Amino acid sequence: MKEIIDIDKKSSFITFILGKESFAVNVDQVLEIIQLEKLTEIPNASEYIRGVLNFRGSIVPVINLHKRFGFKASGACNIAVIVNLSAEGSDRLIGLTVEEVTDVVQFDYKSIRAVPEVGINIDHEYLEGIVEISKEFVFVLNMNKAFDTSELSKLEHPDFIATSTKTEESEEQPG
Amino acid sequence: MDEYINSFIDETREMLLALEEDLLNLEKGGDEDEIIQNVFRTMHTLKGAARMYGFENMESLTHEFETLYDQIRNRQIALSDEIIDTTLRGKDVLAGMLENKESGKQEKEIIESVERYLTQGQEKPVKAPVNKDSESSSFLILLSPDKSVFERGLDPNKILDELKEMGRHKIIIHEPEQSWDAQKANKICETSWEIYLQGKHKLEEVKDVFLFYDEEEYTVLDADVPSSFSEAFIRSFFQKNYREAVDIERHTLENFRELADLRTDDGQMQRSTEVLVKEENTGSENQAAVRSKNSSNSTINVASKKIDDLMNLVSSLVSSTAELKVLAEVHKDYKLNNAIENIDKITKQFRNNALDLRLVPIGTLLNKFNRHVRDLSVELNKSVSVIIEGQETEIDKTILSAIEKPLLHIIRNSIDHGIESGEERIGKGKSEQGVLKITAFYTGANVVIQVQDDGRGFDLGKIKKTAIEKGYLEHDQQVSEKELLSFVMEPGFTTSDAISKVSGRGFGMDIVKKELNAVSGSIEIETEKDLGTFITLKLPATLSIIDTLMIGVGKSTLLLPLPEIEYCYQETWENIYSGENDYLKYHDMMLPFISLSSKFNSESDREKDEMVVVINKYDKKYGIIADRVIGEHQAVIKPLGELFINQPYFSGGSVMVDGELALMLDTNYLFSQLAMN
Structure with missing residues (x-):
């Protein structure tokens, strides 16, 4: 965060839908909401990564949020929220695919409550907490935990380097 | 304040280089009076500057030299080779001081020598002072x-x-x-x-x-x-x-x-x-206005990060403009198209200008070699003259620093192994003094640097013998001269019987080649017995833009560096995949290959032919099997970012004309995969 958060001051959040749940991201971190048209897949990348896209001349990775939170994919998620994870001036951009961007809401950090111990399947580390907005529960994301580089940079097939081309090809050979 | 210290360091470094050049000229017998005057002045100026910026040890050392050269120019002390040598060593120590290097011992030795010259001079004045400047x-x-x-x-x-x-x-x-x-x-x-x-x-x-x-x-x-x-x-x-x-x-x-x-x-x-x-x-009101009128056309130092940022912006602009162009064509609006055409033109000029900022004249590096050649020829007791041509040729600063070591090694080799001793040369009917010529010039988008000596040339017979010993060649195998010379660049390949001090520094031709490849450069050796050796380095003028070939695999568009591609051809699915081994018949050789579609787990259509791209890297050939070859692309390569640090296949990405991304394949990694099998 750029400055120490004043927990009494209201901040704006963008809410979006994923599966049947609602999530919120601080508007300060959001750069743009775009339609996913041109996405370049990276072979053998982590299953959480859908690919990369060209955003204002930079290469930005796009994270599959359904996979990340263990949700079942429901149709095409062609909306991406581009967020900047970096606290200081530098850019660390990622895109998050969501089903629908719903609203911009305001609440203060004080009103964020702890996530219930049981009943929530998302890794608690990824969440800042829960907030109630118009009788609906909204998960507030802890961006830095949810999109930790070391975990996301793992390859889909960590053993693929060791697999020899020979065996891969023999499977494809006409039998 | 730091900024000024940095500019002091830069300027001093330049002055030291000029000083070195002066001293070398002095040794070669240049205009003695004028050069001595120059050396004196440089020492004097350095002393003042060092004092101003608090480099005390530098101040005291330059003071010694200033006194020495003052007496030399007044003809109280005779200039000797020994003095020049001491001054050259003094220059090195001074350069070290700029980087805060510890050189106390050397410094002391030098000061002692200088003081010895001074007392010797007082005891026995050389000539009656002929003071022209009186x-x-x-x-x-x-x-x-x-x-x-x-x-x-x-x-x-x-x-x-x-x-x-x-x-x-x-x-x-x-x-x-x-x-x-x-x-x-x-x-x-x-x-x-x-x-x-x-x-x-x-x-x-x-x-x-x-x-x-x-x-x-x-x-x-x-x-x-x-x-x-x-x-x-x-x-x-x-x-x-x-x-x-x-x-x-x-x-x-x-x-x-x-x-x-x-x-x-x-x-x-x-x-x-x-x-x-x-x-x-x-009358202090108009200051700013007048000031700007007086701006000089001198050079400024800019942090390379700033230029990199500018380059990034420019390349974004280039791709955005291309996108705009595609959109405008749909509308068929004459005026809009004209305006975009203009923007396009300006953008391209802008890009060229921005690229230009990274370029520095090659002479800044080549002139440094004068000194190395001198030291080496003294060490090896050979007489060598250096000719440098094309100093003004400009090249990307990153490339220039990357080729310093390889080039130095080539020069060392030339003097140590190439150029013969004085007697040997006379025996062969050559002039006693050897010639080393370094030439730089442009060819297209490349810069070529040639290092030429008139020494004995490579001993092809010896190379062949070693190649057979090392198992690169069969006894009766026919090889071309070019192939033989390529062995010289194999790791650990040496024909020299004893490792000499000069060239045996653990930096062989294989490393030269590797370092050149790292900046997309190449090396070629030509040699003629007793006539000399001709080494040609071909380098891209800039690293920012790379010529690539676009290929398609499944849904992905991938890029390969064009200079590494030897040939592309069609091959049937059966010919590629039905064999027992991963080899293709290419000309007269067995070409090992890597299939990208199987590496990336994408389906390949059995009915359709595949494309074979023959890569020639490190003089090793291998094939890359792709679904299709799309065409050439001038790529500005950008990093994929930290989420892909574990991804070995791609070294970056590039925005294409339509705004989509293409991934740059790392041919080094592909090659290592091949070597593993």
């Missing part, structure tokens, strides 16, 4: 520093102190209402000076005192050439520097007269005169 000369110096002079870490008073040491003088201080101390406290300098100086120094020496001042801030006029300065000139100088209140008319004539007195009447004039003129400060 005639004194007079100067009018105008100094009007920029307001920000204190912020640059400079104190004009230091200049005055130095000038005072140079001879008899009269100083007129034009001080505004604010006192000097107040100006110093506020860090705003508004004082100007007129200095009349009489001494035995030359115009250049006086000018050297002002090393760290802009040309607009001072003027040194030779009073012996009265026509060179007039009242109008003096007034305009101060006016230009916004000190309009300077009351010149009142003083100038009077000072002219005094100056003349200084020259003729030696005994009676005071040694030092200072006049303080209080002024009213007016």
Whole structure:
């Protein structure tokens, strides 16, 4: 965060839908909401990564949020929220695919409550907490935990380097 | 302040390089008087600068040399090869001091040698001093520093102190209402000076005192050439520097007269005169406007990060413009298209200009080699002359630093193994002195550097013998000269019987090749027995833009560096995949291959032919199997980012004309995969 958060001051959040749940991201971190048209897949990348896209001349990775939170994919998620994870001036951009961007809401950090111990399947580390907005529960994301580089940079097939081309090809050979 | 220290370091480094060149010329028998004068002046200037920036050890060392060369130029001490050698070593120590290197021992040795020369010289003066400079000369110096002079870490008073040491003088201080101390406290300098100086120094020496001042801030006029300065000139100088209140008319004539007195009447004039003129400060409003008019066309140092950022922006602009162009074509609007055409043109120019910023003349590196050649030829007792051509050829700074070591190695090899000893050369009917020629020039988007010697050439027979011993070749195998020479660049391949001190430094031709490949460069060797060796380095002029070939695999568009591609051809699915081994028949060889579609788990259509791209890297050939070849693409390669640090296949990505991304394949990694199998 750029400055120490004043927990009494209201901040704006963008809410979006994923599966049947609602999530919120601080508007300060959001750069743009775009339609996913041109996405370049990276072979053998982590299953959480859908690919990369060209955003204002930079290469930005796009994270599959359904996979990340263990949700079942429901149709095409062609909306991406581009967020900047970096606290200081530098850019660390990622895109998050969501089903629908719903609203911009305001609440203060004080009103964020702890996530219930049981009943929530998302890794608690990824969440800042829960907030109630118009009788609906909204998960507030802890961006830095949810999109930790070391975990996301793992390859889909960590053993693929060791697999020899020979065996891969023999499977494809006409039998 | 740091910034000024850095610029001091940069400037000093340049001066040291010039000094080195002077000394080498001196050894070669250049114009002795002039060069000695130069060396003296450089030492003197360095001393002043070192003092100003608190490099104390540097100050004391330059002081020693200054004294030594002062006596040499006065012919109290004879210049010897030993002295030049000591000075060269002294230059190295000085350069080390700039980087805070510990060199206490060497420094002491040098100072001791210099002091030895000095005492020897006193005992036995060489010739009666023929002092050509004994005639004194007079100067009018105008100094009007920029307001920000204190912020640059400079104190004009230091200049005055130095000038005072140079001879008899009269100083007129034009001080505004604010006192000097107040100006110093506020860090705003508004004082100007007129200095009349009489001494035995030359115009250049006086000018050297002002090393760290802009040309607009001072003027040194030779009073012996009265026509060179007039009242109008003096007034305009101060006016230009916004000190309009300077009351010149009142003083100038009077000072002219005094100056003349200084020259003729030696005994009676005071040694030092200072006049303080209080002024009213007016006319400071137009400063900024006038200042910008006076901007000089000198060079500036820019952090490379800033240029990288600019390059990124420019390449975004290039791809956005291309996108715009595609969109506009749909609309078929004549006016819109025209406007976009214009933007496109400007963008391209902009890109070229931005690329230009990274380029530096190759001479900055090549001239350094003069010294190495000299040291080496002394060490090996061979006489070698160096010819350098094409210093002005420009190349990306990153590439220039990357090729320094490889180039140095090539030069070492040439002198150590190529060029023969004096007797051997005479025996062969060659001139005793060997010639090493380094030439740089452009070919298309590439820069070529050629290193040529007239030595004995590579011993092909010996190479063949070693190649057979090492198992690269069969006994009766026929090989071309080119293939034989390529073995020289294999790791651990050496034909020399004993490892010499010069070339046996663990940096072989294989590393030369690797380092060149790292910057997309290539190397070629041609050799002729007893006539010499010709080594050609081909380098891209810039790393920012790479020529690539676009290929398609499944849904992905991938890029391969064009210079590494030898050939592309179609091959049937059966021919590729139905064999037992991963080899293809290509010309007369077995070509190992990597199939990208199986590597990336994408389906490949059995009915359709596949494309084979033959890569020729490190003189090893292998095939890459792709679904299709799309065409050429001039790529600005960008990093994929930290989420992909574990991804070995791709070295970056590039935005294509349609705004989509293509991934750059890492041919080094693909090659290593092949080697593993």
